Amino acid sequence: MNIVSIEHISKYFSVNDTQALSDMSLEITKGEIHAVVGENGAGKSTLMKIIHGVEKCDSGNIKINGKTGMVSQHFRLIESLNILENIIIGMEPIKKKFIVDKKKAFEQINEILVFYGFSLNLNTKIKDLSIGQKQLVEIIKVIYNDSDILIFDEPTAALSELEAEKFRKTLLSLKEKEKTIIIISHKIKDISAISDRFTIMRKGRYIETVTTKSVDISDISRHMSGTEIVNPTIDRSIKPGKELFSFIYNNEKITLHESEIIGITGYGDCGLHELEDTLEELSLNNKNIGYVPSDRLSRGVELNSALKETLVAKNPREFSKYGLLNWRKIDTFSKKLITEYNIKGTINCQTGTLSGGNLQKSVIARVLYQKPETYILCSPTWGIDIESANNIYHEIESLKKQKKGILLLSYDAEEVIKMSNRVYILYKGRIISTIKDMSVATPELIGKYSSGIINE
């Protein structure tokens, strides 16, 4: 029985003049876990919003037999409110006509917590939670809302491997409780491990729906990106050269050498963010450090400025004489970067109208142009489609060959393992462990360290 059936819908956004969906169809059976995959900008999120009913389509038919609840890519939780308040928004139990019955809400949520085996202190403010816990709050919220169909937009992107594993288990248990689940993800594991079927989208169109069991993992990734996935092969035989840069983190000195990639990882609130802030500070005073921020939407680019303005932001003085900007020089330069790094956009377009992948390309293009010796890359592939991510990996690889040193800060343990010469794992604001021999590094080991377990 189809719980969701979508026939030939289209959606056009006048704000940025995009045809987000055209003639899209999708059918979802009750009780299944259905993944939706495709590149960035394929229209997946828009489709989910339409299913959830927060966006209306221009044409086509939609039939949904149940209540939907959606957990979107960027959390909608309100930092200054506590967990309980966040969960009950929209479904507040009421006494005496208009007063929120917090006691009742407390009981109801606790019931859910017990039922699914979660544990959370409902009076904690959201800002004090780790990313994984926030995710959990979002999930509880949709369960609390009595939703039959749960929609997840890239739920594991921000999670550590251990948390992602936990999350997948949660989805399976939700499935057991007869919930229907739709999930958007770029992570192959999300699809291969839990989904029953997955649908591939490209450029707003339906491509095909595949039963997960019928294909193997490499097929899935090919299906997802449309191109063959190339696993980055970092040449670990290149020996690190002379010292480039060092800094002290919590009494421990970390030194970066030529042709070396140092990975730093950990879970949610392990201190990675604070470390990033410190490193950003260092990059400001040192021309030889290039910095790619994790929060690219606010720190990496300026959404309301023209793309060319974003591209020259780090070094406007290079394009000026006596303080006067030479716009012709800036235009030529920007055009060069756009072609060289294949950024889909014009130099005069508003930066905010670019897709996520193209935004990250712009950031990296700008940093690469500086030609620094040291690179600080923070979650460089977060929320980016496989093809773009692969390009970034290739770029890192070639940097290493050019004797550059790279600090890779990432919550993605696999990424860190794939790329690094050595890995530092943070836990509660300090380095809990260092892996020097990359042959023993596994996501599981890093996960263990990240949770504070070191003695085994």
Added chain:
Amino acid sequence: MNNILKKPALLIVILTIVPTVILVFILSKDPIYSLYVFFTGPFSNKFNFGNMLNRTSPLILTSLGAFIALKSNSFNLGGEGQVYLGATVTGLILTNTAFIPSSLSLLLTIVIVLLTTGFVTFVSSILEEKYNVNSLISTYLISMILIYICDYFVTNLFLLENSNILTTKPIPEIFELKSLLPPSSLSSGFIIAVTIVIMFSFLLKNTVWGYEFTISGRNNAFSKSMGINNKKYKILGLTISGALHGLAGYILVTGSYHSVISGFYMNLGWNGLSSALVAGSRPIMILISSLFFSYLDSGASSATVLSDVTIELSTIIKSVIFFVISSKLIKDSLIKKGNKT
């Protein structure tokens, strides 16, 4: 409804013209003539045209001032006090420096006006940086205090004797800005104002300083990450804003009134802020929005002189137009798109 919403220009025409015409038809005995006078009055002769441009000069400066503050993420609600301060300082210096060469005292005046009014808003921005006092509040409160203090100077200490206008002594004639289009009151202050907007437009667009100022105002996190000193630009923005308001006061005294008249600043600050908000993101648009504002004002003035339209009607018309052009729908239609290659 949705179709109309997609065509902002049409919507504006409908929402402004219709109520205007209705109002005129209700409140005027000869509505066609009233409307005609309202819209063509400012262009009907040299005198009216010159007055319209002269009305624009201080407005250009106050709206540029408000604009610069907005661009640096501050709100300057104290425009009126700053204009008054600039005017008072101008008046007091120019009426009391007969003993030094005129060119020197003119230069001195401009410098002191810029410094004092700039200092006032500088204090507000320091209060914001150091004590977390929102500049929106402090500029307003300080402006109210300034108005009373200036009033004390103008209507007590330096009041023109034997006059029944609450005004200071007129400034010596050599200090008056050159009249451009007699008998209208248009003075070379207009040229100063326009030059300054063009200058700022150029500075903001074509210099590293302007670039960093703009970026810093648009996005703090980004500019910080790019190594731009946000604090400096924020303080500078509000300071310049105050100085420009002071300059507006200077132009009003030397170009239009030739003395400091109590209460002359009425609405200058608010109109400046409005015109800046309407101008949106590009400084050069300030010229157009200020001209548009004074065109409406002058039209209203002509209408009150030549037809039976009252000041109130023109205020209502202005407010309607104002309301509608603030719509974001229009701005959205002007954004350059990335995927149109």
Added chain:
Amino acid sequence: MNFFEIITPFLLASIGGLYTEYSGTTNVALEGYITISAFIFITITKLTNSILLGFCLTIGIILIISFIHSSLTIKLKANPIITGLAVNMGFYGLISALSYKIFKTKGVISLDYPNIETMPIKILAILLPFITLFIISKTRYGLRLRVRGLSKKSLIYSRINADYYRLTAMMISAILSGLGGIFLGMELRSFIPNIGSGRGWISLVIIYLGRKNPIGILIGCGIFSVAQIFSNYSQNHNVPSEFILALPYFLTLIALIISMRKKTINNR
């Protein structure tokens, strides 16, 4: 008793403005609403000879006007500050035009009532911060209103009409500042052009002075009113009146700096 007369319009308007702040926007037309409400109240009371009718119809008309104001602002995605300024300006013209049409005057319009009981409004004003505190922290409306200000998307994803909360907040602020205007009209038993005399603007400042919470605003209004009374009493000495008139603003600024400084230090 003087204190309550002074504080009432400030409390009404600033607590009203607080609702729009909670909803994530600012209503800069508080001043306009004070003035036009006083005008409508006096006009209707004079025409119908009934205070009750004047009161009720004024509230009704303000509801309609503020509904148009806020829904147009939301629908047109207009800058709320500009539309607020426009509304202030429009009200000014409208009052003059209507006043002339109806009474052939643009000046004072007075009622023939010897006395109007304003006690209920004063009591309401003093209770208002506490009522607001209750609404904001305990009721569903309050919770959703706060959420509207903090994150519109959060409401949209819970499929709640987010615009409804901003709309109602704007209407509440209009009604409350309108009540302030009616209070001024009742106290004077007449309408005087510019009857608000900047009280709306000061109320906006007080919202920030009170750090956008009801009790803070109560204290802020208290500070400004005491400063006002102090300035009223200290006239008739040999200090120039200009300085005395500037005093309330000065004292408020000082209070603001001190209170904010404390906060900054505490946060460190």
Added chain:
Amino acid sequence: MKKIIIILGIFTLLPIYGKSSEEKTVKSIAIFIPGVTAGSPIYEELEEGVKLATQDLGVSVKTIEGGFNTAEWPEKVKEIAATGMYNLIVSSNPSMPEIANEISKEFPNQKFLILDGNLSGNPNIYTAEYKQYDQAYMAGYLAGLVTLSNMSGANIQKKVGLIIAYNYPVLDEVIIPGFKNGLKDVDPEITIDTRVVGNWWDATKASELTSIMIQEGSDVFLSISGGATQGVISKCQDSGKYIIHFDSNGYSKAPGTVVGSTIIRQKELTYKLVKMYLENTLPFGKAEVFSAKDGYIDFIQDDPLYQENVPEEIKSKMKTIVEKIKE
């Protein structure tokens, strides 16, 4: 951008097709109101006076309001003069002679008739001034009598209140001295409590000030603060105190509370002067003064509300003093 240019173009071209200014009538008069007419008795009477004088004579009369910003008046008057449509501009305000004098330099054919102002020597300007000292003196005399009386609202303290919008020359130099001397002639021990509202409209503030002044012993008030006066009236009404109305008959505004009205007869004077102008007998270049003696300043005694609410003793003393001034 293109559209803007086109629109601007249309507007600049429009006047060519416009209506040319109408044929001049025999005579045409503009009334310039420095403020707004409606609600201000002085200006209303000015307008009435002009209209009365020009009735049935085919003279066109146009009233133009200048609004409250003093600084904008000169330009507005200039704009009127620049139309060349009006033979005479009539206005009323102490500040108008200076403004007219300035404009007269550029428009030497424009004639001005200005009341409530004083300037002589300009052949285009005639001014008529009221001897407001008399007016203030009468108000002061009455205030003194009331505060000393045993009227129900009067207290033992010899203190009267004066509320003003702010200080300005005529007020400081003519009105306040007149008021003071009036008081002094009743009893030199009477003191004045003067407070400033800061503008012409904040009636609430005026009411707050009044209430403090009442606490501190004032029992009769004179208010020269425009619309803000309403605040003084209502507070006096609430507290059973008294107010003397200035410039127009205000007894009916608060019966029993308004115990006196000193007036200027603006309508009558305007009528007389405009008539003279139409008969070409107005002596331009002169500045004349009109006082209680001419009857253009007066204290209203025949109003029933005055008769009813004021004790006989005060009424008779007032009658004597008014007659003395008129001599």
